[in-house]
Amino acid sequence: MILYTVTGRVGEEGYLDIAKSGDLTGKNVYVNMTNKCPCSCVFCLRQTKKELEGNSLWLREGEPTVDEVMDLFGQYDLSVINELVFCGFGEPLERLYDVCSVIDRLKETYPGLKVRVNTIGLANLIYGKDVTPELEGRVDTISISLNAPEAEEFLEITRSSYGIQSYEAIKEFAVLAKQYVPNVVMTVVEQVMPEDKIERCRKICDELGVTLRVRPLES
Numbered sequence: 001m002i003l004y005t006v007t008g009r010v011g012e013e014g015y016l017d018i019a020k021s022g023d024l025t026g027k028n029v030y031v032n033m034t035n036k037c038p039c040s041c042v043f044c045l046r047q048t049k050k051e052l053e054g055n056s057l058w059l060r061e062g063e064p065t066v067d068e069v070m071d072l073f074g075q076y077d078l079s080v081i082n083e084l085v086f087c088g089f090g091e092p093l094e095r096l097y098d099v100c101s102v103i104d105r106l107k108e109t110y111p112g113l114k115v116r117v118n119t120i121g122l123a124n125l126i127y128g129k130d131v132t133p134e135l136e137g138r139v140d141t142i143s144i145s146l147n148a149p150e151a152e153e154f155l156e157i158t159r160s161s162y163g164i165q166s167y168e169a170i171k172e173f174a175v176l177a178k179q180y181v182p183n184v185v186m187t188v189v190e191q192v193m194p195e196d197k198i199e200r201c202r203k204i205c206d207e208l209g210v211t212l213r214v215r216p217l218e219s
C-alpha cells in the first residue's frame with residue numbers, strides 16, 4: 001500500500017488504501033515509499049515477521065519508482081486534502097531525493113500543497129552530510145520521533161544502527177531543519193512515556209526551540 005489514509009483505529013484496519021478512502025476532502029493522505037530504516041525500534045511492527053507479512057504497509061513488490069508514485073497520485077485530486085504526509089513502514093528520508101522529486105512534481109499542480117515528513121531524524125547520518133537544505137520550500141512540517149529524554153534510552157528503544165551518536169544527531173537535525181522548515185516538531189508517545197520523562201523531553205525541545213507533540217499511541 002503506497003498511498004493511504006488513517007482511520008484512527010489501532011492495528012491493520014487503522015490504515016486504509018487511498019482507493020478505499022472515499023472522499024478525500026479535509027483528510028491527510030500518507031505516502032509510503034520505502035521499507036528501509038536505520039532503526040529497529042522495540043515497538044515497531046516491522047520487528048515481527050508475522051506482522052510484516054500481514055501488514056499492508058510492507059511494500060511486498062519492492063519500492064515504487066517516482067513515476068509509479070506519480071501515476072497513483074494522478075488518479076486523485078489533492079487540492080481538497082488537508083496535508084500530504086511522508087510516513088509509512090520505513091524511514092521516508094532513506095529516499096530523500098525521490099521524496100523531493102515527488103514533492104516538486106506535485107507542487108507543479110498543487111503549489112499550495114501542505115507537506116509533512118515523519119522521520120526518525122537520522123538523515124544527516126544516512127547521507128553523511130547536512131541534507132536539511134533539501135527540505136526548503138518543499139516541507140512545511142517535519143515531525144521527528146524523540147522517543148526518550150537521553151541518548152542511552154533512545155538507543156535502547158530505537159536500536160539505531162548508528163549507535164549512541166544517534167540522539168545528538170536527531171537533535172542537531174531538528175535545529176538545522178529550523179532554517180528551512182517552518183514547523184519543526186519532535187514527538188513522544190502518550191501512555192508509553194511517564195509524565196516526568198515527558199516533561200524532560202519538553203525541556204529539551206524548549207532548549208532546541210522546537211515544539212514537542214505528545215501524540216496518542218495509535219496516531
Ligand code: SF4
Pocket residue numbers: 037038039040041043044045046088089090091120158
Ligand atoms: S524509526 Fe519508525 S519505521 Fe524505523 S524502526 Fe523505528 S518506528 Fe519503525
